[in-house]
Amino acid sequence: MELINKANKYFMETYAQLPVVLVKGNGSTVYDTKGNSYIDFTSGVGVNSLGYGDTEWIKAVEEQSKSLSHISNIFYNLPSIQLAEKLVDNACMSRVFFSNSGAEANEGAIKLARKYSFDKYGKDRSSIITLKQSFHGRTVTTLSATGQEKYHNYFFPFTDGFKYVTANAYDDFINNLDSGVCAVMMEAIQGEGGVIPLEADYVKKVVAKCRENDIVVIFDEIQCGIGRTGLLFGYNHFDAEPDIVTIAKGLASGLPIGAVLCNEKLSKVFKPGDHGSTFGANPVASAGALVVLDKVCNKAFMDSVITKGDIIKGFLKNKCNTILEVRGKGLMIGIQIQGNAAKIQKEALSNGLLVLTAGPDVIRLLPPLIINEGELVKGLEILCQVIDK
Template sequence: MDNAAIVSRGEKYVMRTYGRYPMALVRGEGARVWDADGKEYLDFVSGLAVNSLGHCHPRVVEAIREQVGRLIHCSNLYWIEPQVELARLLVENSALDKVFFCNSGAEANEAAIKLARKYAKEHRGPESYEIITMRRSFHGRTLATLTATGQEKFHHGFAPLPPGFRYVPFNDLSSLRAAVGPRTCAVMLEPVQGEGGVYAANKDYLQAVRALCDDEGLLLIFDEVQCGLGRTGYLFAYQYYEVEPDILTLAKALAGGVPIGAMLAKERAASAFAPGDHASTFGGNPLATAAGVAAFKALLQEGLVENARVLGQYFYQQLEGLVREFPQLIEVRGRGLLLGVEIDGPAGEVVAACQERGLLINSLHGHVLRFLPPLIVTREDIDRAVTILKEALHEVLGQGQK
């Protein structure tokens, strides 16, 4: 089928929970994808930070092929070899001690919320259940993670929302300190807010948040679903900040495109969970974790984290050049290969103009262009993307020098 046929059939049978572009992607390789009409695109969306190894990385493809012929699913009533191996890799390469596997970032954050509450009731008292999160944050679409998300637009239509969450401005320590009370059990935040508009935490702020949590006996939860696993130029975003969380959530890039989520915790927090406290039928299944082992080893062994750091800085500089050229561009934000450009203009039209020229990017809130190229991206890919972006900006915004 071509694009038109797939779109027509999709509109008939698929529930409308997404605003989709009128195209269907049917094949991918490395940093490029092709639609059903055969058009090629440079992919700087990467499945919303999922395809960090690029599309169909050979190590991941081979691991999936091998595992699917051996064992696809096994209940967590039994030990699962690739699950144990992926847990080992995550623990030995992080500051956390134990891992719970699930199927998505929202599920990982649900697990973190449950663990924080269970731990707090044992260590702070039965009324300690409240989690402080940040304005502009995004933690998922389940009722609990939707409520944890500090953006009211996601709450509309789903009241009553579950209690137990308070919101404070990001990078504002005094507001956070004032929000802590006897019911507080944890602070939850993204070191780099992705869906909120690409805002990075200040280093001194995160270090002060860690100190505050220590002083108050609170758990610190880092949601690295989007910004983790090499995306910021560090294996985990917390490493740049030199701040270790008590709980860390991962998903998106963890298995090279296969659905998976993980909640990691320090031993003192992890010990609050006992058998029966939490579970997931598909969580940590052999297929997903075998893909995860292959993807994580590729991330460690192929220089991709360093590539994200070096080329992320190069990309940042190229985008800054466009900001100097176009008055409607306000600033570049982000770290590594999680970058955003705020625009005083129709971001959606710029995205569409880029797409027409063979570059996939996306927009946030109508005024931020977001860039999530795969960690395998080359300097030539970035140069091509910047050239296309510049052409699109000329078309949509017109020419103008600052």
């Protein structure tokens, strides 16, 4: 308790932290200061895609940190150039801008979409439609983009220019579409909003309508991208072609990084001085991200993520008696329960399992993509015992 008391003395009270101090990890297991082990179904909220202790990732990061840890974007650096090529080619996009977080990536996407519209149509075409229950970040602008009323307090004035529509309700989208809309921003699966997948037909109709009206389509892939759903991006399940894609979290498996990808239409919208990021294209983070993409961007790896997602769904369906619904894709799973999700989370912790929540009655699972079947089943056994208790 001494370390926790010290943390509570010095940290701002922004997190309702659980009472463990984690010190190391191996594979999909983490350990606290007392030597207790925990199967990790959180991966740092989807960040540690390769789990803990991946030797190739460690080698790449270590070697890069020895040669060049940071350099200004006034200059080029080799790992970021290599990462840009690999990302753009695998995503079938045109160009990339690197940032250091998901919120910053979404800020960049908003600016890019608005500048495209400003250059072509003038300043009165600037509003962006987002979805209710969405989550796009913690900055003032990305909070404003977030379609959850509970976040729209305290920090006034929020950035203007966002409208919220109900996910999977096409009529609501059409009713809010007017001449002032420049972009639509969606998550393929709403993670923080309850792990709610979009419907393929809805996405198809929205994207088609945007194409008719030259409205920029943005997919926020911060949480469901980089193989999390069994495909490189969540929107790949819909055969959609966005104009802008934002990524972060799992891209560098533990190092801060974000990115904005755009297609050819928007590839020359930003000019020197329009945008920037001090830590964007950091060489060490880029080196880590290159290892992640080398491992994730192959069919066998992606297929294993889908298989493990099917194992989770099948186990919960057959072994848990009190679950209301299981939803999601790959290793991004939401479990609707009858009880209190925060209570389940704490009880799982005391039994050696780390899980997340996504609202008052949803347990969220985001295991490392490399988790093996044995760890998966062992963790699910703990979870079902706690839920059915």
